Every structure is written in C-alpha cells, then in structure tokens.
Amino acid sequence: MEAQVATKPKVKKEHSINHAFASHFAKSMFISVLGLAILTFIGTRMFTHVDLNLYGYMVGTIVFLGGFFYRFIAWGERPPTKVFIKKGLKLLFRKTTPQTTVEHLATYRFIWNRGVYRWTQHLLIGWGCVLACLVTFPLVFGWMYFTMPENGYYTIVAMGISLITIPADGFIAYLSYNALNISAIMVIAGVTMALYRRLKNMQARAEQKFMYDFMPLYLLLFVSITGLALTFINMFLHGWGHSVMSLIHQYSVIITLIYLPFGKLAHIPFRPMSVLARNYREHYGEQSMKPCKVCGEEFVSTEQSQDVLSVLATNEIEFKKEDFHLAELCLPCRRKYRIAQFSGFPTHEVKVKEANQNAKG
Amino acid sequence: MKKRLYLELENCIGCRSCLAACTQCGGHDERNRNYVYDVNPLVNRQTMPLMCLHCVNPACARSCPAQAIQIHETGAVLSALVEKCIGCQNCTIACPYGIPKFDTEQNLMYKCDLCIDRTKDGIPPMCASVCPSNTLQWLTDEEIEAKQKQFNLDNGKWVASMHLESETNVKVNLPGILQGVTKLF
Numbered sequence: 013m014e015a016q017v018a019t020k021p022k023v024k025k026e027h028s029i030n031h032a033f034a035s036h037f038a039k040s041m042f043i044s045v046l047g048l049a050i051l052t053f054i055g056t057r058m059f060t061h062v063d064l065n066l067y068g069y070m071v072g073t074i075v076f077l078g079g080f081f082y083r084f085i086a087w088g089e090r091p092p093t094k095v096f097i098k099k100g101l102k103l104l105f106r107k108t109t110p111q112t113t114v115e116h117l118a119t120y121r122f123i124w125n126r127g128v129y130r131w132t133q134h135l136l137i138g139w140g141c142v143l144a145c146l147v148t149f150p151l152v153f154g155w156m157y158f159t160m161p162e163n164g165y166y167t168i169v170a171m172g173i174s175l176i177t178i179p180a181d182g183f184i185a186y187l188s189y190n191a192l193n194i195s196a197i198m199v200i201a202g203v204t205m206a207l208y209r210r211l212k213n214m215q216a217r218a219e220q221k222f223m224y225d226f227m228p229l230y231l232l233l234f235v236s237i238t239g240l241a242l243t244f245i246n247m248f249l250h251g252w253g254h255s256v257m258s259l260i261h262q263y264s265v266i267i268t269l270i271y272l273p274f275g276k277l278a279h280i281p282f283r284p285m286s287v288l289a290r291n292y293r294e295h296y297g298e299q300s301m302k303p304c305k306v307c308g309e310e311f312v313s314t315e316q317s318q319d320v321l322s323v324l325a326t327n328e329i330e331f332k333k334e335d336f337h338l339a340e341l342c343l344p345c346r347r348k349y350r351i352a353q354f355s356g357f358p359t360h361e362v363k364v365k366e367a368n369q370n371a372k373g
Numbered sequence: 374m375k376k377r378l379y380l381e382l383e384n385c386i387g388c389r390s391c392l393a394a395c396t397q398c399g400g401h402d403e404r405n406r407n408y409v410y411d412v413n414p415l416v417n418r419q420t421m422p423l424m425c426l427h428c429v430n431p432a433c434a435r436s437c438p439a440q441a442i443q444i445h446e447t448g449a450v451l452s453a454l455v456e457k458c459i460g461c462q463n464c465t466i467a468c469p470y471g472i473p474k475f476d477t478e479q480n481l482m483y484k485c486d487l488c489i490d491r492t493k494d495g496i497p498p499m500c501a502s503v504c505p506s507n508t509l510q511w512l513t514d515e516e517i518e519a520k521q522k523q524f525n526l527d528n529g530k531w532v533a534s535m536h537l538e539s540e541t542n543v544k545v546n547l548p549g550i551l552q553g554v555t556k557l558f
Binding site for chain 2: 087090092093095096116122125126213214215216217218219276279282283285286289290292293312316317319320323324327329331338339341342343344345346347348350351353354355357359362364366367368369370371
C-alpha cells in the first residue's frame with residue numbers, strides 16, 4: 013500500500029516540465045528570455061522594427077533577469093519565505109486582494125501612516141520609476157514604436173498594432189516625447205527629498221550606511237540627471253556631445269538595473285509579498301484562531317502559529333516548557349510568564365490588565 | 374570596551390523612566406518598546422522591567438520571511454527594516470518573550486534596537502542612562518562577571534539564566550531579595 017502511494021506521484025513527476033531544466037533558476041531564466049523573445053517578435057513585426065540604438069539596454073535587462081532570479085529564488089528557499097509564497101499564492105484570489113494590492117503597491121497607504129513627507133518622496137520616486145520603466149522597456153524590446161507614414165503625423169504602434177495616429181505637435185505627442193523628462197523630474201524631486209531626510213532625521217542618520225542607503229539614491233539621481241541632460245543637449249546645445257552622454261546614461265541605467273536585486277532597491281520586486289502575507293493572515297484568521305492558554309484571548313490564526321513553530325524547528329529553536337509550549341501563550345501572557353519565571357510568583361495568572369505600558373504618566 | 378545591557382530586576386521601583394526614555398530615542402517615533410510589570414499587582418508594589426534580551430540566535434529574525442530583522446555587529450537584534458517588513462507578524466509569534474510590537478496602520482513591526490545609534494558608539498541605551506535605581510546598567514563583561522560572583526549559586530549558574538530560553542546578549546540577574554541576600558548599595 014505504502015509503496016503504491018509512493019510510486020504514484022513519481023510517475024507523474026517524470027513527465028513534469030521541471031525535468032527539462034537543470035534548476036529552478038534555469039527554468040525561470042529560459043521561460044523569461046523565451047517570453048521576451050516572443051513578445052519582441054510580435055511587437056516588432058517579426059524583428060523588422062528593432063531600435064538597435066537601445067540594444068545595450070536589452071543586454072542589461074537580460075543580465076538583470078539573471079541576478080533577479082538568482083536572488084529571488086535563494087530568498088524564496090528560506091523556510092518562512094517559502095511558506096508565505098506557497099500559501100499566499102493559493103489565496104491570491106480573495107475579495108480583498110484588489111484593495112490590498114492598490115493600497116500596498118500603488119498608493120502606499122502604510123507609508124502615508126508613517127509620515128506624509130516620506131509618502132510624498134516615495135510616491136515621487138516609485139511612480140517616477142514605474143513611468144520610466146513603462147516607457148523604456150516597451151521601446152527597448154520594440155513593444156511600442158513610432159512611425160511617420162504621413163508628414164506631421166505619428167502613428168503609435170503597440171505590440172505590432174497601429175494604435176493611434178496623432179499630430180506630431182499635438183498634446184499626446186508632447187506627453188510621449190516628455191514622458192521620460194517628467195519621470196526624471198519626479199525621481200529627482202523624490203530623491204532630493206529622501207536625501208534631505210537622510211541628512212536631517214536622527215534615526216536615519218544613526219542607522220544609514222553609505223553603500224546601502226545612499227548609493228541607490230545617488231544611482232537614481234545619476235540616471236535621472238544624465239537622462240535630462242540628453243534633453244538639454246538636444247534643445248540647447250544642438251546635440252553637442254549627445255552620443256557620449258547617451259552612452260553614459262545607458263551605462264548608468266544598466267548598472268542600476270543589475271544592482272537592483274541585491275541592495276536596498278530589492279524591496280521593489282519583493283514588496284508584493286506583503287499582499288500575500290495580508291491574504292494569508294486574513295484567510296487563516298477567518299478559518300480558526302488560537303486562544304491563549306492562560307487568558308483565552310484569540311491572538312493568532314492556528315495556521316500561522318503552526319507555521320512559525322515549524323519554521324523555528326528547522327532552525328532548531330523550540331520553546332517547550334515542562335507541560336506546555338510558549339507558543340500557546342498570547343503576547344502579554346508570554347511577557348508576564350517571563351516575569352513569573354524570574355520572580356517565582358505566577359504573575360500571568362493574576363487577572364489584571366497590564367498597567368501603564370505607554371509611558372504616559 | 375564592549376559593554377552590555379545588564380538587568381538587576383529586584384532594584385526596579387516601577388517609575389517607568391525607562392519607558393519614557395525609550396520614547397525619546399531618535400527614531401523610536403515617541404513610542405516605547407519596553408515593558409514594566411507588577412509582579413503581584415494586587416498584593417505588593419514589586420515591579421520588574423522586561424526588555425528585548427537580544428538573543429544570540431534570535432527567533433524573530435529566523436522566522437522573518439523578508440529578512441527585515443538584521444543583527445548588528447554589536448549583537449543587537451535590530452528593529453524591522455522599514456522597507457523590507459511585510460507585516461506578517463511572524464516575529465511577534467516567534468519571540469519567546471513577547472517583545473516585538475506591531476503597528477497595523479503602518480504595517481510595520483518595531484522592537485527594541487538597543488538604541489543602536491547610541492550603543493554602536495559605546496553610549497548606554499536610553500533606558501539604562503535614565504534608570505534611577507540601577508535596575509538597568511551598561512557594563513563591561515568583567516563588571517558583569519563580578520556581579521555574577523556576588524550572586525552565584527552553588528551550581529555555577531545564575532538564577533536568571535536558568536529561566537531564559539537561550540543565550541542572550543543582554544544579561545539578567547535575579548533579585549537578591551528572593552534569594553535571601555541582603556543587598557548593600
């Protein structure tokens with residue numbers, strides 16, 4: 013019986029697509045590059061409209077993908093991360109997911125609650141970068157390009173489909189030419205605010221390190237300024253030094269891209285995890301809550317409690333007492349239990365609310 | 374000279390200066406991250422502080438899916454990195470002492486970081502620098518060893534160390550009063 017159960021999934025696994033690849037990394041990389049190639053094939057009308065001026069960005073993006081998958085897969089293999097990714101993905105389609113996603117990834121509501129100044133700087137940098145990416149990558153891979161079939165009119169081609177024909181001196185055309193300038197100004201404003209905060213805020217000053225906190229900001233600033241310089245060169249210097257500046261800009265973007273998964277900027281690709289975590293907490297909270305062994309208050313979902321215990325077990329950490337487990341206590345009771353351990357008097361069993369823990373006199 | 378936070382629990386008079394001082398540490402955002410408990414609230418006035426003990430192998434950091442809880446080179450287990458914390462609250466569930474606090478609005482965990490802006494330069498943390506009763510002290514390992522000799526038991530252990538879950542960077546001593554030792558200040 014047992015042998016049968018053991019062999020059954022094995023047979024199924026032999027035909028799994030995973031066996032075609034040496035590793036997760038290889039599989040992710042293959043699928044991404046293949047996907048990019050197919051999209052580019054469609055977008056550029058069978059490679060007839062590739063902007064080879066941007067080919068450096070293409071190579072940069074593929075190197076970035078390598079770094080990204082390396083970092084993300086290593087991160088996802090950590091026991092607690094694995095739990096959240098695995099269970100979170102199963103719970104992706106909840107009623108509250110759209111709202112949580114918008115609040116966590118688009119409007120940054122939680123940062124607003126940390127401070128309006130920080131929210132403003134984050135919104136400027138975040139959406140400036142998103143806007144820049146939305147323009148840059150479609151141009152690099154030819155998913156979007158402009159043609160001028162008739163003098164004075166541009167046709168925007170998206171994924172090989174002629175989308176819209178606009179007058180070359182019209183408003184939409186103006187926005188298209190200046191999208192990267194707008195995003196650069198947003199990023200410069202945001203980065204300047206962030207740098208100012210890092211010079212003034214005491215906690216930031218205490219904890220920040222040049223390489224971790226400042227360098228990503230300087231990189232973004234460098235990218236934005238060299239990008240704006242291109243526009244400046246075109247408009248005021250008649251294109252003098254444009255080729256040099258465009259190479260400097262290209263290098264700065266590629267270095268930022270390649271660095272992105274490894275430093276502070278890695279929080280961008282990792283942030284969607286917070287939506288998974290919220291869904292996980294909401295779902296299992298509705299399923300069943302765990303009551304405290306002492307006071308009976310429900311303080312965490314049974315599932316999460318179990319998951320944390322198993323994660324700690326893989327790290328060979330276990331908080332077992334003679335007749336119970338510390339994870340069975342709610343947080344205030346856990347603290348009082350510790351006091352009880354020190355003093356010998358069972359503080360946690362006295363039914364009194366914890367008094368004056370807020371230092372408010 | 375490396376110094377550690379050292380707690381002599383019996384000295385606590387419940388003034389909560391440490392809580393007030395904690396709120397004033399740069400970046401603590403005027404919220405305290407430590408606790409003071411009445412030992413037997415309906416009977417007597419004995420209180421004891423409870424701080425993060427900065428475990429050598431911290432369960433909070435081990436259970437963090439986002440690697441948001443970093444361990445400083447001084448051994449201090451830092452508060453969650455604001456850009457990394459995803460608000461799953463694993464750390465609050467994992468901590469055997471129930472120390473990490475969670476702000477639902479900000480979707481952010483915060484805990485004692487041993488005032489890292491001060492202690493990384495050898496300045497005592499806010500709580501220890503204000504404690505009027507020497508409950509919280511900032512001592513070198515030699516000074517702590519001397520204290521340990523003063524209060525040691527026959528089995529070569531500290532009384533308090535037996536009640537901790539694992540090795541910690543903060544050292545705790547159990548009340549001399551409860552051991553029947555009269556303390557001379």
